[in-house]
Amino acid sequence: MSALKRGEEAAFELLVRLHQHRVYGLCLRMLADRAEAEDLAQEVFISVFRNIQTFREESLLSTWIYRITRNHCLNRLKFLRRRAHERQQPLEDTRQADLAGESLADPVAGSRLQRPDRAIEGRELESRVLQELAGMSEDHRELVVLRDLEQLTYEEIQDITGLAEGTVKSRLHRARMELARRMAPHLKDT
Amino acid sequence: MEHDTAQLHLSELLEESLPPELKAGLEAHLATCAECRDSLALLERTLRAVRGLPRVEAPPQFASRLRRRAAQAGLLAARRRRRQGPAGMNFSSTMALAVVLAAVGALLVLVLLMQKQIALLVEEAPPPVLQLAQPAALQTLAEASWAVGGAVRADGRLVPPGSALGGASLEVDLELPAARWAEFRRAAGAVAGLTREAPRVGPDGLVHLLVALRPGS
Numbered sequence: 431m432s433a434l435k436r437g438e439e440a441a442f443e444l445l446v447r448l449h450q451h452r453v454y455g456l457c458l459r460m461l462a463d464r465a466e467a468e469d470l471a472q473e474v475f476i477s478v479f480r481n482i483q484t485f486r487e488e489s490l491l492s493t494w495i496y497r498i499t500r501n502h503c504l505n506r507l508k509f510l511r512r513r514a515h516e517r518q519q520p521l522e523d524t525r526q527a528d529l530a531g532e533s534l535a536d537p538v539a540g541s542r543l544q545r546p547d548r549a550i551e552g553r554e555l556e557s558r559v560l561q562e563l564a565g566m567s568e569d570h571r572e573l574v575v576l577r578d579l580e581q582l583t584y585e586e587i588q589d590i591t592g593l594a595e596g597t598v599k600s601r602l603h604r605a606r607m608e609l610a611r612r613m614a615p616h617l618k619d620t
Numbered sequence: 621m622e623h624d625t626a627q628l629h630l631s632e633l634l635e636e637s638l639p640p641e642l643k644a645g646l647e648a649h650l651a652t653c654a655e656c657r658d659s660l661a662l663l664e665r666t667l668r669a670v671r672g673l674p675r676v677e678a679p680p681q682f683a684s685r686l687r688r689r690a691a692q693a694g695l696l697a698a699r700r701r702r703r704q705g706p707a708g709m710n711f712s713s714t715m716a717l718a719v720v721l722a723a724v725g726a727l728l729v730l731v732l733l734m735q736k737q738i739a740l741l742v743e744e745a746p747p748p749v750l751q752l753a754q755p756a757a758l759q760t761l762a763e764a765s766w767a768v769g770g771a772v773r774a775d776g777r778l779v780p781p782g783s784a785l786g787g788a789s790l791e792v793d794l795e796l797p798a799a800r801w802a803e804f805r806r807a808a809g810a811v812a813g814l815t816r817e818a819p820r821v822g823p824d825g826l827v828h829l830l831v832a833l834r835p836g837s
């Protein structure tokens with residue numbers, strides 16, 4: 431930690447190695463766009479490098495980095511929405527395209543899509559979950575991502591979002607119920 | 621327990637965080653309410669699907685691109701390791717021993733660092749570089765990339781589709797879906813130096829192409 435605060439390059443390299451996947455993962459799940467997610471994840475680390483002096487050791491370094499990541503994600507989503515609005519192109523369009531690129535491009539999965547009555551599995555199920563997740567509101571999506579994907583504790587989630595414990599739990603439950611409703615048509619007989 | 625209340629506690633039942641009295645009340649309600657049983661089953665399947673999503677990994681070039689960007693922002697140069705040399709010591713035998721130990725330690729650290737550097741080099745083999753002299757050719761490549769759903773980064777920063785690239789000397793990263801290489805080449809038209817086959821495809825299914833604009837080269 432002190433090496434980080436002294437600004438040692440090796441310490442930053444290590445920090446990036448340790449946290450790059452989770453920071454990128456959080457950005458990707460929030461933005462549902464690979465290129466934007468990488469760009470944003472890099473901005474997060476630049477911001478971490480710049481602000482390491484303000485980090486107080488009463489919280490975990492990982493939690494602090496997550497908090498920065500979450501704030502960057504929300505700002506970027508706001509920015510992307512504004513840009514999409516100016517270009518009169520719904521944000522969902524580019525998102526769906528990117529998610530499709532991730533796994534729906536699989537021709538086998540594509541043919542199975544013709545039969546929505548059939549229970550889906552594997553890669554197709556994954557891409558459905560991602561699509562439905564991307565379609566939810568940000569405040570619902572982030573809680574599902576933090577708790578059910580990143581498997582953080584409630585204490586960590588409160589620290590990252592600044593929400594009270596009761597709010598985290600009740601909002602997370604509503605978010606999960608919403609996701610379940612969205613997934614219902616794809617989850618028959620699994 | 622009432623139906624509406626029961627609906628609010630389904631997550632806690634699955635997370636096993638419900639106090640015993642509430643749990644008993646909820647289970648009693650579940651025994652009589654098919655709708656709540658269905659909700660619970662659907663919630664459980666949904667959470668299983670979410671938790672079963674594969675872990676995401678950052679792209680292989682993430683660290684090297686970040687390093688470039690941090691250096692450009694003046695972050696790494698200013699933060700070079702400080703050298704700490706003890707001044708004016710009195711050499712006793714214990715001090716000499718300490719110096720020897722420190723030297724061995726420093727050597728170990730150096731070896732470890734070198735190994736790490738080597739590992740980084742192996743992990744992040746640089747993408748092929750295309751040298752261009754004309755800014756217009758660079759713009760053509762960027763537009764061809766956007767046309768096939770690729771990403772364009774100028775000096776490490778993501779360039780929004782449709783932007784005009786400019787500047788005296790630029791390094792531009794193109795990141796393209798490998799499957800659309802032929803389409804990209806057609807859109808790029810007469811830009812020299814593009815191979816028929818896609819260059820090495822990364823584990824993420826993407827092709828990385830580094831384009832350097834050197835006006836007058």
Ligand SMILES: [Zn+2]
Pocket residue numbers: 622623624626627649653654655656
């Ligand atoms: Zn009920």
